[in-house]
Amino acid sequence: MSDSARTEDDLTAAIRSALTKVIDPELRRPITDLGMVKSIEVRADSSVHVEIYLTTAACPKKSEISEKVTQAVADVPGTGAVTVGLDVMNDEQRAELRKQLRGDSPEPVIPFAQPGSLTRVYAVASGKGGVGKSSVTVNLAAALAARGLSVGLLDADIYGHSVPRMMGTNDRPTQVDSMIVPPVAHEVKVISIAQFTQGNTPVVWRGPMLHRALQQFLADVYWGDLDVLLMDLPPGTGDVAISIAQLVPNAEIIVVTTPQLAAAEVAERAGAIAIQTRQRIAGVVENMVDSPTLKMFGEGGGRQVAENLTRTVGADVPLLGQVPLDPRLVAAGDDGVPLALSALDDGAGAELNRVADKLASKKRGLAGMSLGLDTTRHL
Structure with a gap:
């Protein structure tokens, strides 16, 4: 092998090694692990052309x-000018990627x-709207x-739904085979029905459709290995709260209320659903706490x-914080x-x-997780 060929091979290997540090902004994995590097061409003048596979032609992060x-x-x-070409995975490649990420279930x-x-x-959760839960x-x-x-x-x-606006993202999810890849905002993976509707179109659904949508958000979305998943529930104790308890029985409840005693009474009902669903209450957050002299909200x-x-x-339900x-x-x-x-x-x-x-200090693990057991003694 000539010295020039060896140098070219060495440079190609160095480039491939460098590409392992390029993380896909949505899938949060190196592009080399995801099979996104199609080819690397090192030319005689040391210029480099890299071909990259995108999951879809409409990839918002291309x-x-x-x-x-x-x-x-x-x-x-040792590299000269760099050019990058973009190609798109075919159906077989997308299916293989989905299997790699989510398994072949x-x-x-x-x-x-x-x-x-x-x-x-x-x-x-909250008992009523307008308490700043979102x-x-x-x-x-x-x-x-x-x-x-x-x-x-x-x-x-x-x-x-209001989460996408509050997180500052207009991006829509990407579909890879039958898997939904959520957009990322402020390093948080975000999914909302707002990302699937046009403009400010209202959602007019009955209970079974709500349940199905939540099921898809939880199962079809590629969340990856999360430390924490936060779910912004609608006010009250209706269909969504019941569905969440059925779909993710180990979810812990955080109750948001205001200082107003009337609002607090309603918030108690949102938390007390844990008795029926056998969920743990992580704590209470009091929002809109006013100054000591002007107690607008009680x-x-x-x-x-x-x-x-x-x-x-x-069981102990702590007051996690009082947000002014x-x-x-x-x-x-x-x-x-x-x-x-x-x-x-x-x-x-x-x-x-x-x-x-306080929430971050709770380590990952099975401790405190609901096992779905009824500990009530039947005499």
């Missing part, structure tokens, strides 16, 4: 992938409902991801909910940049980060 590949190759010593399963799942699942959910998701955890966010509020609601639920379920009334929280939601990422030291952002710290 420009980002191309830029990352270009940069990774350009950083390899004939029917998709809900990974979080399996006995060996180590993902902590939190269903964020704001709390998206901020906790972003704050947990900022701590290096792998986080998923499911917008289970089918009728009142006071004491969060502590009352935590204390009453503790008595009702016979903060106009920046509203503005951040409209701008699509969660306040927990920008206001770390004061106001609502700081308190939401303290709540995230």
Whole structure:
């Protein structure tokens, strides 16, 4: 073998090694592991042409992938000009990729409902609307991801979906064979019915269709190996809350309320559903806490909910945090940049980060997971 051929082979190997550091922005795996590198051509003048397979022609991240590949190759010593060509996987390649990521089960399963799942699942609930439940959910998701955890966010509020706007994403999911790949915003994997509708079209469904949609979001979506999955539930104790308890029985409930005692009474009902579903209540978050002098929304609601639920379920239900009334929280939601990422030291952002710290401190594992056993003694 000539020296030039050996140099060319060495450079090709170095380029392939460099491409292992290029992570697909949606699948969160190296493109080399996903079979996305079609070919590497090193020319006589040391210029390099790399062909990359995309999962679909409409891949929303193709420009980002191309830029990352270009940069990774350009950083390899000895390379000249770099060009990147894009091709599209065929049906067989997509099917093989889906099998690699999700296995070859004939029917998709809900990974979080399996006995060996180590993902902590939190269903964020409220008794009524308008208490800032979605704001709390998206901020906790972003704050947990900022701590290096792998986080998923499911917008289970089918009728009142607002998560994509609050997370600042207009991207739509990508379909790979029969698998749905969710877009990523602020390092959080996000799925919502809003990503499948046109404009602001309302969703008009009955209970069975809601159940089926949630089942697909949990089973057909490629979530990967999550540390935490947060689900933003609609207000109340209706179809969605029941479906979530059936589909993911190990989900823990986080109850969001305001200081108002009337709102707290309603919030207790949302938490007390855990008695019937045998779910654990992770705690209570009191939102919109006002200043000591101006109690626009009353006071004491969060502590009352935590204390009453503790008595009702016979287990400790902590008050996880008291989030102050903060106009920046509203503005951040409209701008699509969660306040927990920008206001770390004061106001609502700081308190939401303290709540995230408490949730992040809970290690992955089976401890505390519901086993679906009825411990009531029958005499």
